[in-house]
Amino acid sequence: MADSIEELYETYNILTEAKENVSKHSQDYLKCMERTKGNDKEKKLAAQIISKFFKHFPDLQEKALNAIFDLCEDDDCMIRISAMKVLPAICKDSKEYIPKVTDILAQLLQLDESDHNTPTNTLTQIYREDPLGTIKTIFNHVHTTDDATEREKCLLFVYKKIVKMEEKLSNEINDLLLEEGKKIIPESDATEFGLVMPYLTASKLTKTIAGQQELVNLVAEKAEIDGTFDPLEENGQNVNRVMMCVDFALPLFNANIESTKFTKFYCDQMLPNYDAIGKLKDGSTLQYHSLKQLAELSTHCGKLENPSLHVVQIFDKLKHFMPLPPEDADLEKMPNLDFTSVECLLYAFHRLARQCPDFLTADPAVLKDFRSRLTYFSRGVGGCKKSLEKHAGKKLDEDQLKIAPAVFDNISSLIKDLYYTVPIYKCNIQLSFKSITKKIKLAPEKNSAPQKRHTPIQFESSNGSAPKNARPNKGEGIKLYAPPSGKFSNNFQSYERGGRGRGRGRGSRGGRGSRGGWRN
Known part of the structure; x- marks a missing residue:
């Protein structure tokens, strides 16, 4: 092992001493790539040498980058970390590879907590080099992957890490987060919905009546308030989806934005299923929360075409809670x-x-x-x-x-x-x-x-x-x-x-179809 490490150091010295003629030493650079298949120390040292001289060998860059990517998937945690840490230097010298590197790191965000911080921090450094391009690539990955955890981790990075890190995002990035967020909501699961909606409800959309109405319509579509409602379907996920959607919609209702459709849905669908909701896990809490939401929704309910048809549902439930004198x-x-x-x-x-x-x-x-x-x-x-x-x-x-x-x-x-x-x-x-x-x-x-x-x-x-x-x-x-x-x-x-899944195009940890009642 000592001889192999020594040979790597000798190769490094050759490349360093070549200075402006370093590009003529392609065979030495190829030797470094071969050492990415060696022992642990060779892998770490080879990754550093490859990144340092990456820009000098344009014809070998694809092969060199793939060698680094292989190390990013190594079984050894420390080797994965070492390989990911050299990627920002490669992107700084060769920005054309930012999309490819970003896509790989987006997959690596799902790593276990022990080394999850490394792809996050590495991706943050690459974001500094090309903010707009990095986020576009991440969203492209979100739309193409079938792995639920990858989607969640990517959205967590964008809507929590980046938004929190930057005191003021550029207009281009804000517009991108807004438009992509609106695309994600219709096909989101509960976790994704909870990551994206706080950004949307704090965005410039809420500054105008038209924007507020757009958000309300988006939430109404996700809640499926125009369809039939079965509280027991998908193990109660229908109830969870509706209530979570309404929680985000409630602050948007005002004198200009009416809650009429939601109020009708709660009167005609939620109240008649009140007892069924009580049979779900934490049913008592769900029942009370549904009544609180109905009360808040009624505040901004507009004109009803046949009000008595909806009022009678409230009246009947009210009598259930208000007994006659004995x-x-x-x-x-x-x-x-x-x-x-x-x-x-x-x-x-x-x-x-x-x-x-x-x-x-x-x-x-x-x-x-x-x-x-x-x-x-x-x-x-x-x-x-x-x-x-x-x-x-x-x-x-x-x-x-x-x-x-x-x-x-x-x-x-x-x-x-x-x-x-x-x-x-x-x-x-x-x-x-x-x-x-x-x-x-x-x-x-x-x-x-x-x-x-x-x-x-x-x-x-x-x-x-x-x-x-x-x-x-x-x-x-x-x-x-x-x-x-x-x-x-x-x-x-x-x-x-x-379980944990790694790799470019290798097995995923659960497709998008596993997200139950939240999936349209």
Whole structure:
């Protein structure tokens, strides 16, 4: 081994001493390429020599570059790292090879964490040499590869690494990221969607009404709100896709950009499937999140062609959460009352029913029944307020203490409007979960820790289930109820992944078809 290393050093000295005549020593340069098949030390030294004299042998550059690429795929981690580190020097001297080198590095981004940083850092150096060309090549790779992990790593590099690294991107690059992002969204999986959408929703598109509408249309297409909806299809990925899309669309709705199509979809498709959604993993969290989204969507809903057809869906679900007063008034405890879900549904009903003011008054029996429910539920609100006062000074969930008074005040205001002889729809409230959003989202999140979320407050009976007949007992026996924990976004990345795969055109780790309900 000592002799082979010594020979390499002698070859290096020959090439160095040749100076302006170095190009005449092509045979010596070829010897260096042959040593890329030698032992570990030979491979590392050969890679350095090849890169140093690369520009002097134009006729051998293709062969030399392929020799370096072979080392980038070596089984030894340290050799892969050494080979990748010489690529920026090659690109600096011979910029015509930037696209080819970028394409190879884009594939190598999927390496294991132990040496993932090297292709990332190497690609960053090459980006400095040709920003626009490098990003164009990466996007071309994204559109042509069938490897889900390669796509994800490439988009992570562009939309997180580059965007974060550059304080101000050029107009050309911003336009490229914007146009390519719009192409990627329709065929994206959950992870890709989550990487690209934050950039799009912070781009210049949001500065104009036309741009905002374009983004809303893009999200609507991805959510497939014009199609049929089966919450159990693809193991619940349909639900995840819709909710994630709506989360990104909500900030875009305003007086000029209406949420009408989304609101109709939630009334006609999500609410009728509410029970089915509850059967999914973290079903309770998904259900509550869907109600929060419906409430927010209803804020900017435009004119509905047949409003009563959609309002009745909210009304029926609202009655499910607002029981009738019990026939037997002797029992002491009230059933479970889900105040936070009622706030969402009552708010959505209040927003949409104003488009069909005769919905409640057309049938006196319907109005009488609903008012009985409102009265009974209002008692529950009063009882829970007293319960909170009773717990004053005790250790309670901080978010709960912030939200609870707002929930009760909102419900009381909405009920007051609906309890008029002829129901009115005049009060304007701020949804309780919106009032603390800014404070909550500033808290750092760790994927390894359970996600803390807003906890609904409910009355609970003595045996844990709703009694057939009950009445309030002035706040006695009330406790704060915590629903099942979890966070719906945990399901968004459930597409399959395989083991590490390397190579130019060699086996991939899972095709794009494995991304479940997110794939169109």
